[in-house]
Amino acid sequence: MDVSVLGPVQLRRDGVPVPLGPQLTTLLAILLLELGKPVPSRRLATLLAGDDASDAARVTLRSHVAHLRRALEPGERGRRGKGLIATVGHGTAAGYRLDLEPACVDAVRFEESLREGRRLLALGDAGQADRAVAILRTALDRWHGEPYADLADKPFALVEIARLRAVHRAALLTYAEATNELGRHAEAMGDLTGAVAADPYDESLRCMLALTLYRDGRTDEAAEVCRHGLALLSRRGIDAPQLHALQRDILRREVRQPTSGSVGRPSVPRMLPPDLPCFVGRVQELSTAEARLIGRDEQRSAILLVLGPAGVGKTSSSLRLAHRLAPRFPDGQLYANLRGFDAVATALTPTEVLRAFLEALGVAPEKIPANLNAQMARYQAQLRDRRILIILDNAHSAEQVRPLLPSSTTSVTVVTSRNRMSSLIAVDGAHPLTLGLLDEDEAGQLVHDRIGTDRAGKEPEAVSDIARLCAGLPLALSIAAARAAANPQFTLRSLADDLAGAGVLDRLADSDSSVDVRAVFSWSYRALTPAAARLFRLLGQHPGPEFTAASAASLAGVSRRAANALLAELTGAHLTGEPVPGRYVLHDLLRAYAGELSEAEPERHAALRRVLDHYLRSAVAADRVLMPYRLPVAVVAPQEGVIPEDIAEVDPIAWFTVEHQTLIAMVGWAAQAGLDRHAWQLAWAAATYLGRGSYWHDVLTTQSLALSAASRLDDRSAQAQCRRELSHALAGLGRPEQARDQLHRALTDLADVADPNGEAYIHLSLGWLCELQDDRRAATHHDRVALDLFRQGGDRSGQARALNAVGWDHAQVGNYRQAIGYCRQALSLHAELGDDAGAVNTWDTLGYAYQHLGDYTIAVECYEQALRLNVGHRFKEAEALAHLGDCHHALGDMTAAATSWGRAYAIMIELRTDGAEAVRAKLELCGGTRARMPVAGHVEGERRALSTAPRTRSPGK
DSSP, rough: OEEOOOOSOEEETTTTOOOOHHHHHHHHHHHHHHTTOOOEEHHHHHHHHOOOSHHHHHHHHHHHHHHHHHHHHHTTTTTTSSEEEEEOOOOGOOOEEEEGOOOOOOOHHHHHHHHHHHHHHTTHHHHHHHHHHHHHHHHTTOOOOTTTTTGTOOOOHHHHHHHHHHHHHHHHHHHHHHHHTTTTTTGGGHHHHHHHHHHHTTTTHHHHHHHHHHTTTTTTHHHHHHHHHHHHHTTOOOOOOHHHHHHHHHTTOOOOOOTTTGGGSOOHHHOOOOSSSOOOOHHHHHHHHHHHHSOTTTTOOOOEEEOOOOSSHHHHHHHHHHHHHHHGTTTTTEEEETTTTTTSSSOOHHHHHHHHHHHHHEEEEEEEESSHHHHHHHHHHTTTOOOOEEEEEEEOOHHHHHHGGGGSOOOEEEESSSSSOOOHTTTOOOOOEEEOOOOOOHHHHHHHHHHOOOHHHHOOOHHHHHHHHTOHHHHHHHHHHHHHHOTTTTTTHOOOOHSSSOOOOHOOOOGGGGGHHHHHHHHHTTTTTTHHHHHHHHHHTOSSEEHHHHHHHHHHTTTHHHHHHHHHHHHHSSSSSSEEEEEEEOOOOHHHHHHHHHHHOHHHHHHHHHHHHHHHHHHHHHHHHHHHHOOOOOOOOOTTTTOOOOOOGGGHHHHHHHHHHHHHHHHHHHHHTHHHHHHHHHHHHHHHHHHTOOHHHHHHHHHHHHHHHHHHHOOOOHHHHHHHHHHHHHHHHTTHHHHHHHHHHHHHTTTSSSSSSHHHHHHHHHHHHHHHHTOOHHHHHHHHHHHHHHHHTOOHHHHHHHHHHHHHHHHTOOHHHHHHHHHHHHHHHHHHHHHHHHHHHHHHHHHHHHHTOOOOHHHHHHHHHHHOOOOOOHHHHHHHHHHHHHHHHHHTTTHHHHHHHHHHHHHHHTTTTHHHHHHHHHHHHHTTTTGGGGGGGOOOOOOOOOSSSOOSSOOOO
C-alpha cells in the first residue's frame, strides 16, 4: 500500500492506482494529516458535509469510512477496532484513526530522505556526500507538483501544504549546495531554474541559481540572474543585500569557492498560505500595521496583535500584510494556525508549534528537544540575528503565544485573536490593531469584486441592501456574494429580499463550517464562561440598538459589578462592541445569533420584564428632573434584580438622547408582550423629552401604542393622558382637527373620574390648540377653566402654568399690563415650588409683554432668563432667541441682534419650521451679518413639521 500526497492525493496498491471519489479523497487526506491520531467524527462530518449534528451526516460519514476501509483493505469487511482505519471512543467522543505505516506516505519518505541526506553531508566525507546527493535526488524526483493539489482550496490542508512547500525548498537548496561542493554544478540547474521562475522574489533561491551558473562557468548568465532579480525587488522597494553582494563578487570574479560544511546552514522557511485574490478595504489598518512593524525605532513594535470579532477578516488581513512584508524578511516566514477557536480540533500547544517551526528552520527532528524550555532555547538560537516574519493565527491566549515570540529584535510577530489578550499588550509590548466592520463603500466593493462589476452595476440598490443586511461583516458578505456568483440566473434584488426575510443566518450558511457565519460565531460563544454565555443569550432579547451595564445587569438579574465583569468578557471575545465607554452594541448578525440562542432560554420572559422595568424606572427618574411638577403616575412595581440608571450622574437630556431609539422600541416590545402598563407608562415617561425635541412622529407612534394598552386596561385616566399627548403630536404634524377630537375624547374619558387636575391639563391643551387656529376667545375660555380646575384640585404648579396662559391671552389682545400681572403671580408660584422648568414659559411671556410696551432692556433680561432656565426645549429656545434678536435690534445693537437671530435660524432650520424664513429676512437686513447664517443643508436634524404660529408657551406642560 502506498499513498502519494506530493501532487494530487492518490492511493496505490502494488503500484496500481486505486480510484477514489472526491469525498473519499478528502476523508483520506484528513486522516493522513492526523496520521496515527484519533479524529473526532464530529470534525470529519463538519469538514466533509458542513453538518456535524444531523443523522444524515452521521450515516453518510459511516458509509464513507466503510468504503475507504474497503479501498485500503479490499479483503476485510466491517472491522471496527482493528485494521488500517480504527474506530475509537464512544458517543460524542467517537472518532476514527488511520493506522497506516508512515513509510507508506511519500511525503514522510521525502522528509526522511532529506534528514538522511543532511546527516550524511554533516559527516564531511566525500563518499558519504555522493550518497547524500543520490538520496536527495531520489527524494526530489518524488515531488509531482503542489502537495495535496486537489485539496488546495480546503482550509484544513493549507498549513500542511505551506509546510511541505518549505520542506521541498529546503531540500532543493541542500541538494544544490551539495552538488556544488562536489563540482557537479549542472545537476541542480533545472530544479533551481524552475523554482526561481515559480518564486522570482525569493532571494535565496536566486542567489543559489546564480552561484551554480557561475561555478558552471556561465558568468554572464549568473550576472543576468542577479541583475534581473535586483530590478524586480527594487520595483517593490525591497533591499536585497545578499544578492547585491553576490552580483558584485560575480562581476569581479571574486566568488568564494564552496567550503566543507557550508551545506548545513539553516533553512529559509516559506510557510505562508497563499494570499487571497479578492481583498477589499483595510487600507488605513494595513498602513498602520506596516508602520508599527517596520517603521522608525520610536514607532516600531515587535508584536502586532490583530483583534476583532469572528468573521471580520483577521486572518485574510494578516496574510495580506504578511505577503506585503515578506520580501523585507529574507530569512523566511513562519506560519501556524493555533486553532484557538476551532469548532472540533484541539488547540495547538506551544510544543507542537515549536517542533514544526524548528523543522522548517532546518533542525533535524531527532535533534529537537522534548522539553518545552529546551525547545524554546533552540528556537531562539535559530532566530538569532535573522530577519523572520512570524504569523500566529487564531490564538486563544497569551500563554499559547508567549513561548513562540522571538527574543531577537530583527524578527517580528503578527498574532490574530478574537480575545483581547490584554497581558500580551501590557507585558510583552504588543501593539493592538482592532478590525471593525467594513463601511458601506467597502462592503459594496467586496460584493462588486466577488460577483463582477457588470452584474453588480446593474442593481446598485440591491448591492447596497446586501451589504447592509450582512452588517459589513466580511465573512457574511463573502458568503452572500458567493451565493450570487453561483446562481447567475437570480437577480440581486431577489437575493437581497431573501436575506431580509426571517432566518438571515440560514441564508449565510455553508457546508464548510469555517465559512458558515453561525458556526463561526458559535466557536466564540462556546469559549465563554456559563455566566457570560447566559448574558449573551439574554441580550438577544434586548430590543434597543445599544445598552449599558445597568440595563445588562437588569436583563440578567445580577449586580452591576457582575454585569461589568461579564461585559468585559463578552467585549474581550468580541461578541459585543463598546464604541464609547460604558455603551455596548451587538451588530445585526450577532444580534440575530443571540436571538436564536435566546429562543430556548427558559427565563427570557422574566428577563424582558426586568429590562422593561429598568428603562421605565430610568425614564421616569429622568423625566422628573425635566418636569419635577408634572402630574405623577403610579409606576408599576419593578421585579427583583432591576437596577435603574443613576440619573443623578448624567444629564437627563443626554440620557434621553442616547436612549431615544431604545425607548421607542421598548414601548412596542411591551405592547407586543402584553405588558400594557409598561407600554403606556414608558410612552408617558418619554413624552416630555420627545415633545421638547419636536419628535412628533415618535410621539404619534408611542402614544398610539400607549392608548391601545390603556384601553385594554380600561384605565380612563391613562387613556386621557395618552390622548392629550397624542393631540400635541397631531397638532405638531399639522392635523389640528384630529388633535381637537382627541382632547374632547380625553374629557369624556375623565367624565366619570374625579380628576380636576387631569381635566385642567386637557383644557390647557385645548386653549393652546384654539390659539393655533386663531380662536383667541375660545383659547381664553379654556385657559380660565383650567385655572379654576387647578385651584379646585390644589395643583400649584398647574396654577402657575394656567396663570401664564391667561397672561399670554391678555398679551395677544394688547393688554400688556394685565399680562404682566398674571405672569408675576405665576413666577411667584414657580419660585415657591422651585419649578425652573415651569418658569421658562412665563419669563418668555413676560419678555413679550415688556417688548411690546417698549421696555426693551427689561424684555432682554426676561428672554435671557428664559434661555438660562430652558432645558432641551428646542422650539422654545429658537422662539426666545428670535424675540431676543428683535429687542437687541430695537436697542440698536446690530451685532447682538444678528447673533441671536442667527442662533434662532439654525434651530428653526433644524426643526424645519416655516418661521425660519422670517428670521432669515431679518438677518439679511443686518449689514455684514450674512456670514452668521448657517446653510440649511448643513444643519443636521430630523425632518419634523411644526406649528408656524408664534407661541411663548408650550401645550400646557
